[in-house]
Amino acid sequence: MLRLSGRGGAGLRAAIALAESSPGLRIALISKVYPMRSHTCAAEGGAAGVIKSDDSLEHHFNDTVGGGDWLCDQDAVDYLVQQAPRELIQLEHWGCPWSREPNGSVAVRPFGGMKKQRTWFAADKSGFHILHTLFQTSLQFPSIQRFDEYYATDLLVDDGRCQGLTAIEMRSGQMRHFHARAVIVAGGGAGRMFPFTTNGAIKTGDGMALAYRAGVPLKDMEFVQYHPTGLPSTGTLLTEACRGEGGVLLNKNGRRFLQDYGMGPETPLGKPVFKTMELGPRDRVSQAFWHEQKKGNTVPTQWGEAMLLDMRHLGEKTINERLPLVRDVSISYMGVDPVTDAVPVRPVVHYMMGGIHTDIRAATPLAGLFAAGECACVSINGANRLGSNSLTELLVFGRRAAMSAVGYLECGRGAGNDGALGALADAAQARIRALIQRSGGKESVAGLRKEMMQTMEQHAGIYRTGEGLAEACGKLADLRRRYAAIELHDRTNVYNTDLLQALELGSMLDCAEAVAVSALARKESRGAHQRLDFPERDDKNFLRHSLAAFNPSAPPRVDYRDVVITKSQPGVRDYSGGHQ
Amino acid sequence: MSERQVELEVLRYNPETDSEPRFQRYSVSCREEWVVLDALNHVKETVDPTLSYRWSCHMAVCGSCGMMINGEPKLACKSFLRDHPGVIRVEPLAHFPIERDLVTVIDDFMAKLARVKPYLIPKQAKSVEEGEYLQTPAELKRYKQYTLCINCMLCYAACPEYGLIPKFIGPAAISMAHRYNQDSRDGGRAARQEEIAAGEGVWDCSFTGACSEVCPEHVDPASALQQVKIKSTVDWYKEHLMPWLKK
Ligand SMILES: Cc1cc2nc3c(=O)[nH]c(=O)nc-3n(C[C@H](O)[C@H](O)[C@H](O)COP(=O)(O)OP(=O)(O)OC[C@H]3O[C@@H](n4cnc5c(N)ncnc54)[C@H](O)[C@@H]3O)c2cc1C
Numbered sequence: 050m051l052r053l054s055g056r057g058g059a060g061l062r063a064a065i066a067l068a069e070s071s072p073g074l075r076i077a078l079i080s081k082v083y084p085m086r087s088h089t090c091a092a093e094g095g096a097a098g099v100i101k102s103d104d105s106l107e108h109h110f111n112d113t114v115g116g117g118d119w120l121c122d123q124d125a126v127d128y129l130v131q132q133a134p135r136e137l138i139q140l141e142h143w144g145c146p147w148s149r150e151p152n153g154s155v156a157v158r159p160f161g162g163m164k165k166q167r168t169w170f171a172a173d174k175s176g177f178h179i180l181h182t183l184f185q186t187s188l189q190f191p192s193i194q195r196f197d198e199y200y201a202t203d204l205l206v207d208d209g210r211c212q213g214l215t216a217i218e219m220r221s222g223q224m225r226h227f228h229a230r231a232v233i234v235a236g237g238g239a240g241r242m243f244p245f246t247t248n249g250a251i252k253t254g255d256g257m258a259l260a261y262r263a264g265v266p267l268k269d270m271e272f273v274q275y276h277p278t279g280l281p282s283t284g285t286l287l288t289e290a291c292r293g294e295g296g297v298l299l300n301k302n303g304r305r306f307l308q309d310y311g312m313g314p315e316t317p318l319g320k321p322v323f324k325t326m327e328l329g330p331r332d333r334v335s336q337a338f339w340h341e342q343k344k345g346n347t348v349p350t351q352w353g354e355a356m357l358l359d360m361r362h363l364g365e366k367t368i369n370e371r372l373p374l375v376r377d378v379s380i381s382y383m384g385v386d387p388v389t390d391a392v393p394v395r396p397v398v399h400y401m402m403g404g405i406h407t408d409i410r411a412a413t414p415l416a417g418l419f420a421a422g423e424c425a426c427v428s429i430n431g432a433n434r435l436g437s438n439s440l441t442e443l444l445v446f447g448r449r450a451a452m453s454a455v456g457y458l459e460c461g462r463g464a465g466n467d468g469a470l471g472a473l474a475d476a477a478q479a480r481i482r483a484l485i486q487r488s489g490g491k492e493s494v495a496g497l498r499k500e501m502m503q504t505m506e507q508h509a510g511i512y513r514t515g516e517g518l519a520e521a522c523g524k525l526a527d528l529r530r531r532y533a534a535i536e537l538h539d540r541t542n543v544y545n546t547d548l549l550q551a552l553e554l555g556s557m558l559d560c561a562e563a564v565a566v567s568a569l570a571r572k573e574s575r576g577a578h579q580r581l582d583f584p585e586r587d588d589k590n591f592l593r594h595s596l597a598a599f600n601p602s603a604p605p606r607v608d609y610r611d612v613v614i615t616k617s618q619p620g621v622r623d624y625s626g627g628h629q
Numbered sequence: 630m631s632e633r634q635v636e637l638e639v640l641r642y643n644p645e646t647d648s649e650p651r652f653q654r655y656s657v658s659c660r661e662e663w664v665v666l667d668a669l670n671h672v673k674e675t676v677d678p679t680l681s682y683r684w685s686c687h688m689a690v691c692g693s694c695g696m697m698i699n700g701e702p703k704l705a706c707k708s709f710l711r712d713h714p715g716v717i718r719v720e721p722l723a724h725f726p727i728e729r730d731l732v733t734v735i736d737d738f739m740a741k742l743a744r745v746k747p748y749l750i751p752k753q754a755k756s757v758e759e760g761e762y763l764q765t766p767a768e769l770k771r772y773k774q775y776t777l778c779i780n781c782m783l784c785y786a787a788c789p790e791y792g793l794i795p796k797f798i799g800p801a802a803i804s805m806a807h808r809y810n811q812d813s814r815d816g817g818r819a820a821r822q823e824e825i826a827a828g829e830g831v832w833d834c835s836f837t838g839a840c841s842e843v844c845p846e847h848v849d850p851a852s853a854l855q856q857v858k859i860k861s862t863v864d865w866y867k868e869h870l871m872p873w874l875k876k
């Protein structure tokens with residue numbers, strides 16, 4: 050019996066769950082990079098899960114739903130917060146080196162938008178340790194067969210269900226067909242659509258594009274999270290834990306300006322207060338920066354305008370113990386030591402709230418296809434993800450996807466039609482061949498990519514307007530057309546990165562268009578989607594998920610679907626000190 | 630903002646078109662604060678899209694971008710142009726076969742890592758419902774540094790023994806075994822020891838310390854080797870000279 054899964058933090062979690070629950074299954078783990086290179090390794094801050102006695106599932110639920118501006122599906126959030134502690138303990142049992150309290154229990158830290166301390170962390174390399182723990186744990190299961198450096202190109206869909214995929218074996222350049230009775234996509238995010246991002250080079254939305262082109266809608270794509278504190282030089286992230294530990298944000302006058310944007314009153318230095326000032330949610334903090342820049346209150350650097358992240362009062366010892374990576378990265382890439390100086394930072398694209406439309410079982414509308422991790426939209430993040438919820442999400446829903454896939458296999462649809470699948474795979478292969486061999490094309494990968502990034506930065510950033518978005522839609526449709534005229538410089542087979550980057554660009558263009566079209570259609574401001582021409586939240590018309598459906602030769606069609614509300618009616622997001 | 634004309638001398642090899650590796654020169658205008666990876670990306674974007682190399686995170690955590698930079702194993706994303714005033718020669722990591730250009734074949738490393746059973750083999754099994762294992766900060770500290778390995782393989786490229794005796798299991802894999810051996814929750818040392826103490830396990834190391842010098846994460850694999858070797862020696866004596874001790 051062949052059973053196929055894919056990739057990354059979420060993919061590894063799913064694979065382990067499959068191997069544990071059904072040792073008879075054959076699991077193929079396909080990834081375009083070696084598993085430990087997946088971008089989960091870059092996550093610094095930690096993973097949220099209720100563990101301390103002063104906390105409750107209710108609090109975690111409320112913080113998440115409010116943080117998401119009531120666009121989260123509340124049944125899914127309920128499942129997330131319930132399962133979170135068990136998943137984090139499971140990781141502990143697999144050896145994850147969580148930071149500890151003096152008595153040996155797991156330590157937790159505060160995080161933006163969270164009312165209590167509930168973020169499990171392993172110094173400031175939490176994602177790194179989660180990923181390596183999962184990868185290393187997966188090595189003990191012989192039923193997990195890895196296909197490292199295989200680039201997935203197409204899902205094989207026949208008879209109304211997903212029955213496998215095609216992938217390029219990068220070492221040989223050969224196309225491989227994987228026939229499978231179920232596929233889990235866990236392809237990660239798509240931040241590389243933007244020029245300034247904390248996302249690694251591999252985050253090009255391939256997983257989303259795979260499903261999208263196979264007919265599964267992309268949900269809530271207009272919600273793109275900016276993280277307020279990236280380095281202006283490289284986009285490298287300084288984790289929110291900097292502020293969780295007590296770091297503060299200053300404008301050029303040394304003022305803690307968040308108090309001027311409804312997040313005050315000012316809290317004492319080094320004594321952060323939950324959900325207040327620097328521990329406000331990411332969308333609000335990034336938006337405040339935008340206004341400060343308009344007012345001329347930001348600090349000019351050689352890489353553009355910035356604000357200052359001041360951690361000096363934490364002292365060298367705390368910084369070394371709790372934020373060693375932050376110190377290292379600031380010194381290396383900015384030449385600034387946070388122990389002695391405030392570090393210039395700016396908002397950078399960080400996370401896609403939207404993604405492949407799945408239900409609470411991590412199942413997509415396409416039979417046999419499941420999705421989990423950042424590429425999926427369940428949705429627990431709504432209009433704005435709270436920091437430290439997505440590592441938890443990839444664990445909880447990675448496992449859930451595996452369980453659902455096993456359930457699906459058990460109700461056993463018969464063997465596929467090999468002839469039809471073979472023909473689909475041949476067509477996928479022919480498409481790639483044509484791309485490699487095309488000559489006389491006028492367009493280059495680097496050229497189109499640059500235009501796409503500029504368009505996204507200019508019109509689909511922190512604040513948007515109908516006019517700008519309309520222009521972006523036009524431009525992206527044009528870029529998609531021009532993509533057909535790309536000519537490669539490299540026509541060889543072995544590790545052809547010219548080809549891979551062209552395919553990645555194709556994924557990003559499809560995702561970018563879904564972002565812009567969905568953003569234009571959403572005539573309200575909610576969470577990370579802020580329209581200057583529609584500054585208010587509009588629950589009457591838009592308390593709904595958007596669903597963008599792929600069209601090969603035209604912009605996507607956008608439909609809507611109601612949000613699942615079980616117990617929390619939309620209210621006001623209050624991040625002033627008054628909410629306590 | 631200062632710019633500098635940087636001369637890169639990059640090893641090129643494509644098994645389909647080249648009979649042997651060769652060097653190619655690129656002269657590109659770079660910003661002074663860039664790392665070597667930025668310069669390579671700039672070449673790929675503006676001069677030569679056929680150049681192949683691995684990278685992802687650009688923050689020294691994914692472990693993809695190890696290469697020889699002016700003869701030393703380095704992460705390209707953490708090697709600053711300012712530290713290399715002259716021509717910068719870039720080659721694939723030493724001691725690994727070349728797949729193409731700067732991309733190496735790392736099957737050997739992946740197999741060795743898997744061989745040392747780098748996962749927790751619990752001393753005492755416990756269900757999730759029973760909660761976490763307690764581990765004090767002091768217990769965590771005993772193995773923490775060895776968890777920081779990003780599998781970049783710079784230590785293998787620096788290791789003279791691995792160059793001579795490819796069967797040597799090598800610094801990172803041994804550090805990983807040591808990491809779990811030192812973990813208060815683990816009871817798998819005996820199982821791992823079989824692999825490590827086997828012929829080509831730990832014995833080939835001659836303690837030049839080159840691995841620790843190049844390690845970008847300060848894992849100090851040499852110290853792991855040293856400790857494992859001492860323990861293995863003790864085990865060996867127990868096994869062969871003092872069998873009565875086992876009783
Ligand atoms: C700098 C940074 C810090 C963060 N910090 C936190 C934090 O503190 N807390 C938190 O909760 N979240 C954090 N996040 C978010 C979180 O890390 C990510 O959302 C999460 O790790 C995504 O995991 P994933 O498994 O979905 O994807 P990834 O780990 O990115 O894995 C994606 C996988 O898909 C594979 N893949 C993609 N395309 C293809 C293809 N075409 N063919 C084959 N394989 C493919 C890749 O090889 C990779 O293995 C952070 C994110 C960043 C960028």
Ligand code: SF4
Pocket residue numbers: 777778779780781782783784785800801804840843844845846847848849850
């Ligand atoms: S021990 Fe250090 S040099 Fe060796 S692979 Fe690990 S991080 Fe790299």
Ligand code: FES
Pocket residue numbers: 683684685686687688689690691692693694695704705706707
């Ligand atoms: S690019 Fe990730 S370590 Fe250099």
